[in-house]
Amino acid sequence: MLNIVADENIPGLETWFAPLGRVTRVNGRTVTPGQVRDADVLLVRSVTPVGADLLEGSAVRFVGTCTIGTDHVDIDWLQRAGIAFSAAPGCNARSVMEYVFCALAALDVPWWDKSFGIVGCGNVGGRLYRTLRALGLECVVYDPWLGPEDCADLAPLEQVLQQQVVCLHAPLVRGGLHPSLHMIGERELAMLGHGSVLLNAGRGGVVDNHALSDFISARPDIEVVLDVWEGEPSIDPGLLAKVSLGTPHIAGYSYDGKLAGTELIYHALADYLGQSASGPGNDIQDKTVIDCDLGSLKGLSGALLQIYDPRRDDEALRHVALGGDLGGGFDRLRREYPRRLEFNHFRLSGHGSVVPREVARVADVLGLEVGAAFAVKQERK
Numbered sequence: 268m269l270n271i272v273a274d275e276n277i278p279g280l281e282t283w284f285a286p287l288g289r290v291t292r293v294n295g296r297t298v299t300p301g302q303v304r305d306a307d308v309l310l311v312r313s314v315t316p317v318g319a320d321l322l323e324g325s326a327v328r329f330v331g332t333c334t335i336g337t338d339h340v341d342i343d344w345l346q347r348a349g350i351a352f353s354a355a356p357g358c359n360a361r362s363v364m365e366y367v368f369c370a371l372a373a374l375d376v377p378w379w380d381k382s383f384g385i386v387g388c389g390n391v392g393g394r395l396y397r398t399l400r401a402l403g404l405e406c407v408v409y410d411p412w413l414g415p416e417d418c419a420d421l422a423p424l425e426q427v428l429q430q431q432v433v434c435l436h437a438p439l440v441r442g443g444l445h446p447s448l449h450m451i452g453e454r455e456l457a458m459l460g461h462g463s464v465l466l467n468a469g470r471g472g473v474v475d476n477h478a479l480s481d482f483i484s485a486r487p488d489i490e491v492v493l494d495v496w497e498g499e500p501s502i503d504p505g506l507l508a509k510v511s512l513g514t515p516h517i518a519g520y521s522y523d524g525k526l527a528g529t530e531l532i533y534h535a536l537a538d539y540l541g542q543s544a545s546g547p548g549n550d551i552q553d554k555t556v557i558d559c560d561l562g563s564l565k566g567l568s569g570a571l572l573q574i575y576d577p578r579r580d581d582e583a584l585r586h587v588a589l590g591g592d593l594g595g596g597f598d599r600l601r602r603e604y605p606r607r608l609e610f611n612h613f614r615l616s617g618h619g620s621v622v623p624r625e626v627a628r629v630a631d632v633l634g635l636e637v638g639a640a641f642a643v644k645q646e647r648k
């Protein structure tokens with residue numbers, strides 16, 4: 268029987284993988300070579316460094332990470348060792364995009380009236396870019412691997428950093444032509460415009476956290492939102508104290524996104540094993556009704572917070588920091604993360620009887636259903 272060793276934080280682990288083999292749960296942060304030596308398959312999330320140190324001499328023939336990011340995996344070594352590898356591209360991209368809008372709503376930023384800069388325009392940044400453009404917002408993109416045929420709004424990094432909201436969605440790349448490690452340092456931070464928002468939901472190391480900490484002290488006009496940090500889970504409590512919103516690397520933690528990661532790796536493993544399998548499906552419920560004010564875009568922004576309010580994650584992280592065990596608390600918050608569903612599981616409804624056409628349009632672009640109780644107001648031209 269196939270021996271599958273897997274991070275215990277993979278949702279739906281037994282439901283999905285038990286039909287393929289015997290599943291042994293391990294702690295992804297502390298898994299040892301001894302625990303994987305006799306495994307055929309290793310399934311991880313982003314907290315497990317995977318390479319020679321863990322797998323040399325093991326029986327592992329397939330590694331799957333149920334995440335978008337792959338910076339924790341030494342893919343070249345796996346290739347040299349003849350070990351098959353799969354990641355889960357795009358699985359939680361919508362979750363991260365929704366985090367961006369909810370974070371802006373939580374900071375009371377009128378996002379429908381801002382210019383945006385995006386660094387890294389792949390599954391996450393690209394989804395955000397297309398949504399912003401569909402909303403009619405100004406948005407420029409820095410991505411050194413893209414050309415004008417991929418994106419009409421490419422711009423130099425300097426220009427991207429001068430927008431009112433700057434969103435970082437680059438992977439952590441340590442070498443090669445375009446390394447991203449500390450690509451946002453003292454010099455780049457100084458390019459941010461007065462009163463702008465800087466949000467990092469890519470990887471902590473893309474921003475020099477030490478430089479960022481000094482920068483925030485000198486520039487209190489900038490709102491910084493950090494979901495990812497250098498040194499996770501033992502992040503800098505001084506930096507946490509300074510940011511406007513700080514969350515424990517959960518931007519991609521919608522239940523849908525996590526489950527999609529599991530599902531993609533399940534199919535990759537089934538393919539590798541030469542099995543055709545449809546899998547067990549998911550148990551995500553139908554629409555929840557949100558009672559809200561849809562009389563204005565500000566009201567719609569408030570409705571987003573009823574779906575997901577990142578201030579709760581921020582408060583929980585600050586609370587564990589006060590307790591003294593920030594590293595342990597950071598991981599515990601992630602392990603015990605509540606089930607958060609994406610926008611398409613909600614129907615906006617509530618007081619008032621008409622919704623301005625613009626609000627209905629924006630809700631639609633964001634993937635939110637407006638309840639039938641509302642008649643969309645036909646504004647006079």
Ligand SMILES: NC(=O)C1=CN([C@@H]2O[C@H](COP(=O)(O)OP(=O)(O)OC[C@H]3O[C@@H](n4cnc5c(N)ncnc54)[C@H](O)[C@@H]3O)[C@@H](O)[C@H]2O)C=CC1
Pocket residue numbers: 335336337356357359360363386387388389390391392393409410411412413436437438439440445446447450468469470494495516517518519520
């Ligand atoms: N906070 C969270 O919970 C999550 C964070 N992530 C992070 O976000 C990253 C991006 O995710 P996806 O868009 O799905 O990945 P992707 O691989 O689809 O796209 C990454 C994009 O970044 C670009 N890029 C590479 N080097 C760059 C550089 N030096 N400067 C600017 N752009 C660069 C690539 O050309 C590509 O277009 C992931 O690698 C992961 O590290 C992903 C999911 C959840």
Ligand SMILES: O=C(O)C(=O)[C@H](O)COP(=O)(O)O
Pocket residue numbers: 276311312313314333334335336337359516517518519520
């Ligand atoms: O998919 C990615 O890449 C992410 O950043 C994940 O949201 C990270 O989640 P964990 O693997 O750390 O649980």
